[in-house]
Amino acid sequence: MSTIRQFQVTFDCAEPERVARFWCEVLGYDVAPTPQGFATWGEFNRSRSPEGEEEWFACVDPSGVGPRLFFQRVPEGKVVKNRVHLDVRVGTGLVGEERLAALEAECARLLPLGAVRVRLLADDTDSCIVMQDIEGNEFCLD
Incomplete structure (x- = not known):
């Protein structure tokens, strides 16, 4: 019998609060309650x-369904492509032009927040838009 476990997704970043607030806007998440x-x-x-620097921040799905996102400051910058990325599901159940329109609308919403459009991967049924967050971490609008 398998056991279902809760999990969180952790982002290494330079500015935890800034990146967390970006993802709150993208996903409709809330800032997580502070540690007890x-x-x-x-x-x-x-x-x-000891330096009083911003080291950690977190955000949560207000419905309690999605994973907690945790952001931790690391000294090194992003160098290569992410090994893991988030797919933001905005086109679920849509195909063709209807799917592309939904993806493009979400892309247009995220650009003013600081997201960067990388490229469109288009086909008849499963198109997605590859994006980057405000620190260059890849994610997909799917």
Whole structure:
């Protein structure tokens, strides 16, 4: 018998709060409650980092269905393509021109938030748009 486990997706990044707030906008997520005993994420970070730097931040699906997203500051920048990426499901059940229109509309919504369009991968049924978030992490509008 298999066991279903909850999981979170962790992003290595330079600016955890900025990247987390971007993903909150993309996915309709909320900023996660602060760790127990802390009034704000800033207070939590100051207690953990001697320099008082922003080290961690998180966001959650308000419906409780999607995974928690956790963002941690790392010193190195992004160098190569992600080994794992998110697919933002905006065209589920749609095909052809209707699917492309849904993908393009979502792309247009995300560009002003700082997302970057990389390329359209188009075919008759399963088109997607490859994008990057505000720190260059790849994701797909699917």
